[in-house]
Amino acid sequence: MADVVLKKVTKRFGNVEIIHAVDLDIEDGEFVVFVGPSGCGKSTLLRLVAGLEDITDGDLFIGGRRVNAFSPKERGISMVFQSYALYPHMTVYENMAFGLELAKSSKAEIKDAVLKAADILELTPLLDRLPKQLSGGQRQRVAIGRAIVREPKVFLFDEPLSNLDAALRVQMRIEIAKLHKDMGVTMIYVTHDQVEAMTLADKIVVLNAGNVEQVGHPLQLYHNPQNLFVAGFIGSPRMNFIETAVDSASGDTVTMGLPGGGRAVAKVDGSRVRPGQKVTLGIRPEHIVLEPSESQVSGRIDVIEQLGEAYLLHVRLADGSLVTAKIAGDAPQHEGDTVTLGFDGALCHVFDEREQALPRIIETAAA
Template identity: 60%
Template sequence: MATIKLDSVKKSFGKVDVIKGVDLDIKSQEFVVFVGPSGCGKSTLLRLVAGLEDITSGTLAIDGRVVNTLSPSDRGIAMVFQSYALYPHMTVYENMAFGLKLAKTDPRSIEERVNEAARILQLDPLLQRLPKQLSGGQRQRVAIGRAIVRKPKVFLFDEPLSNLDAALRVQMRIEIARLHHSLDATMIYVTHDQVEAMTLADRIVVLRDGYVMQFGTPLDLYHHPENRFVGGFIGSPKMNFLPCDLVGDTAGQAVVETVAGTRVSTTSAINGQRPGSGFTLGVRPEDLLAGGGGDAEIEGEVITVEHLGAETYIYVDLGMEEPLVVKAAGNSAVSHGDRARVGIPAAACYLFDPKERALERPAYN
C-alpha cells in the first residue's frame, strides 16, 4: 500500500529545465502510466520518484512521508528497466535471489520468495537455466522477478517491453496487467506507446516537454482531451485536425467553417469565444462516415487505402498538409484515385481554440 504525491516537482540538469513543475496524486495500488513523445521527461520523472536523480525543487511524498532526500533503497520501491542486464553466469534462480543474498535475507525466506515470484511469472520450469538459454520475453520476466522478490510497495517500469517483438509485447502486457492484480503494489509504467498506455493504465499522465498535459483515465483522455496535444496523442490512427474559423453559434454551440469550406454545427460550448480564425476542428477516423452522411460532408480524392482485414483506412486528400484518415469496414471497395465523400457527425467533433485548448462538449457514444 503506497500513495505517491508530487507537488510542484521540478528538475534541471545544469541550465536545462527538464521537468517544469509537476503535481500528481497517485492512489495506493493504482496503475499509472507516463506517456509522451521522446525527450518529454518520462524517464526523468520516474527516476525522480525512484531517487536515482535529485529533485531540484518541490516535494515528493510516498505514503504521506516526504522522501526527497531518502536514498533509493529506503523508499520501498523496485525498478525494472528496458535493458534488463541479467547476470549471464547465474541461473534464473540465482539472478532472482542475488539481491536478497546481498541484503542478507535469511536463506529460507529467499527460497520462498524466489519460488513465489517464479510461480507468479510462470518461470518454475526455467529456474536452473542461464539467461542465454531464454527467450527475450522470458528474460524480461526474470528481470521483473528480481523486482518482485524484494516485495516493494511501488514498482517502477521504464519501457520494459520495448526490446520485444510485437507478439511478445502483447503477451507481456497481459502478464503485467495480471501481475498488478495479484500484487498489492502501486505501479508507475513509462511507455511512448499509447496503446500500451490505454490498455494497462488505471490513469494516464500525458507529458509534453516537461509539463503534464492531462492526467485521467484512458476513456477520459479519449472522450475529453483537454487540449489538442492530448486529442492527437490518444487514439490510433490519430485524430484528424482541420483548421477552421469560428463563425458563430447555435444556442451556445459553436458553428465553424473548415478550410475545405464545410460548415459544421458542433456540440462544443462556445463559452465566450469570439468568432475568428485559428481554431481547429478535430474528428477521429473511427467517427467519420465513409461514403457520406452525418451532419456535414467533405469531398476529396483517395490517395491511399490500407486494407487491414478487420478494417480499412482510407486517406483522402483535402488539399491540406495531411490527408484526412477515415476508418471504414474491412470489406470497403474504395480504391486509390476514387472521389470520396466523407460524412461528419457533428456530435463527434472536437473543437480547439487558437491556444489549442479544447472547448467543452458532451461525450460522443
C-alpha cells in the same frame, strides 16, 4: 503499499530544465502509465521517483514520507528496466535472490520468496539457467521476478515490453495486468505504446516537453482531451485536425466552414469563441462515415491503406490538408476518387487559438 505524491518536482541537468514543476497524485494500488513522445521526460520522471536521479526542486512523498534524499531501497521501490539489466554472471535464482541477500534476509526466507515468485511467473524450471540461456520473454519475466521478490511498495516499469516481439508483448501485457490485480501494489509504467497505456492504466499521465498535459482515465483522455497535444497523442491513427474559423457560436454549438465548401456543426460550448475566430476542428478517423451528414467535407482520395478488418482513406481536401478516415471492411473506392466524408457533430472536438479544447456538450456519450 503506498501512494506517491509529486509536488512541484523539477529536474535540471546543468542549465537545462527537463521536468517543469510536475504535480501528480498517485493513489495506493493505482496503475499509472506515463506516455509521451520520445524526449518528453517520461523516463526521467520515473527515474526521479525511483531515486536514480536527484530531484532538483520540489518534493516527492511515498506513503506519506518525504523521500527526496532516500536511496531506491529506502524508498521501497523496485524497477524493471527496458534492457532487463539481469546480472549476466548469476543464475536466474541468484538474480532474484540478490536484493534479499543484500537486505540480509535469511537463506530460508530468500528461498521461499524466490520460489514463490518463480511459481507466479512460471520460472521454476529455469532457476539454474544463466540469463544468456533464456529467451527475451523469459528474461523479462526474470526481471519482473527480481522486482517482486522484495515486495516493494511501488513498482516501476521503464518501457518493459519494447524489446519483445508483437505476440509476446500482448502476452506479457496481460501478465502484467494480472500481476497488478493479484498484488494490488502501486505501479508506475512508462511506455510510448498507446495500446499498453490504454489497456493497462487506471490513470494515464500524458507528458510533453517536461510538462504534464493531462491526467485521467484512458477513456476520459480519449473522449475529452483537454488540448490539441493530448488529442493528437491519444488514439491511433491520430485525430484529424482541420484549421478553420468560427462561423457562428452559441452555448452548445459551434459552426465552422471547411475547405471545399464543407461545414461542421460541433456540439461544443462555444461561449468562449466569437465568429471569425480561428479554431482547429478535431475529428477521429474512426468517427468518419462515408455518408452525407449535417457535418461533412469532400476531397480526393490520396492513398488507401487496407488493414483487413478496416481500411484507411487518406483524403486530400481543397486546401491541401490531409484527413484520414477509418472505415470497416474492404475498400470499394480507388485512389483518385472523390468522396464525401460525413461526421456526427457530437463527436467533434474544437480547439481555440491557445490549443485548448472547448468543453463538449455530450460528455463521453459514446463511452
